[in-house]
Amino acid sequence: MTAIDIATLGEDVPLLEAIRTTRAIRRLKPDPVPDALIRKVCEAGTFAPSGGNRQPWKFIAVTDPGRRRWVADRYRPIFLKYIQPAVELAEKDPDFPERKKKMQRAAIHLAEHLHEAPVHLFVAGWTRRGQAQDQALMPAVMNILLACRAVGLGASLTTLHRSFQKECDEWLGLPEGCPTTALIPIGWPIGKYGTPPRKPIDEVLFWNRFDAERESDVRQGGAA
Numbered sequence: 650m651t652a653i654d655i656a657t658l659g660e661d662v663p664l665l666e667a668i669r670t671t672r673a674i675r676r677l678k679p680d681p682v683p684d685a686l687i688r689k690v691c692e693a694g695t696f697a698p699s700g701g702n703r704q705p706w707k708f709i710a711v712t713d714p715g716r717r718r719w720v721a722d723r724y725r726p727i728f729l730k731y732i733q734p735a736v737e738l739a740e741k742d743p744d745f746p747e748r749k750k751k752m753q754r755a756a757i758h759l760a761e762h763l764h765e766a767p768v769h770l771f772v773a774g775w776t777r778r779g780q781a782q783d784q785a786l787m788p789a790v791m792n793i794l795l796a797c798r799a800v801g802l803g804a805s806l807t808t809l810h811r812s813f814q815k816e817c818d819e820w821l822g823l824p825e826g827c828p829t830t831a832l833i834p835i836g837w838p839i840g841k842y843g844t845p846p847r848k849p850i851d852e853v854l855f856w857n858r859f860d861a862e863r864e865s866d867v868r869q870g871g872a873a
């Protein structure tokens with residue numbers, strides 16, 4: 650790969666375009682990602698809002714191959730045990746939407762290749778009750794996903810590691826009261842960024858008051 654200028658990389662991507670084209674990229678090349686680039690996307694995370702501006706986040710970038718395998722060896726069996734049966738049913742169902750099948754296949758690919766993702770970025774945060782605090786940390790997670798999009802890295806939000814969270818948090822060396830919320834596997838994408846499938850805005854935007862009649866009309870496939 651030719652040398653990249655990390656300081657300027659991604660700085661010219663229009664914000665709204667990045668928002669519209671940030672999708673879960675679960676197929677990643679095993680090629681290494683410069684530490685400085687991971688630092689840059691995590692720095693974007695630090696610009697997220699937080700209650701009282703407490704900035705509760707800690708980012709742990711796991712890059713060591715043996716340590717990534719440790720994570721993958723725990724993620725994979727849990728994913729396959731709980732999610733693959735549903736995926737197999739969907740594959741046999743001709744009415745199951747192809748778009749969702751594609752997403753499931755990509756999620757299986759991630760589970761089977763997680764050890765190859767060059768960076769396992771864990772997002773953890775301080776909390777009073779010892780529980781993972783999604784609402785406090787997800788804004789930072791979203792900033793990181795957007796920053797990855799801007800600099801051309803592939804990334805996706807996962808939470809499956811919470812099934813072995815206690816073991817994982819101890820293994821990461823996190824103190825009590827600072828649990829992990831998210832695991833973001835990051836690497837250079839095999840596929841391309843693109844507009845993800847989303848409901849049209851007029852299906853989900855209401856003015857002044859939620860309109861249940863229009864909502865039921867939309868659900869039944871009628872005119873909005």
Ligand SMILES: Cc1cc2nc3c(=O)[nH]c(=O)nc-3n(C[C@H](O)[C@H](O)[C@H](O)COP(=O)(O)O)c2cc1C
Pocket residue numbers: 671672673674675752756759805806807808809810845846
């Ligand atoms: C709270 C939360 C938890 C998620 N956990 C996982 C996960 O454990 N594994 C995974 O592959 N994707 C996970 N996702 C990603 C969603 O599946 C993804 O956002 C969805 O498939 C839409 O993808 P798209 O943006 O490419 O359309 C999670 C997303 C959210 C918001």
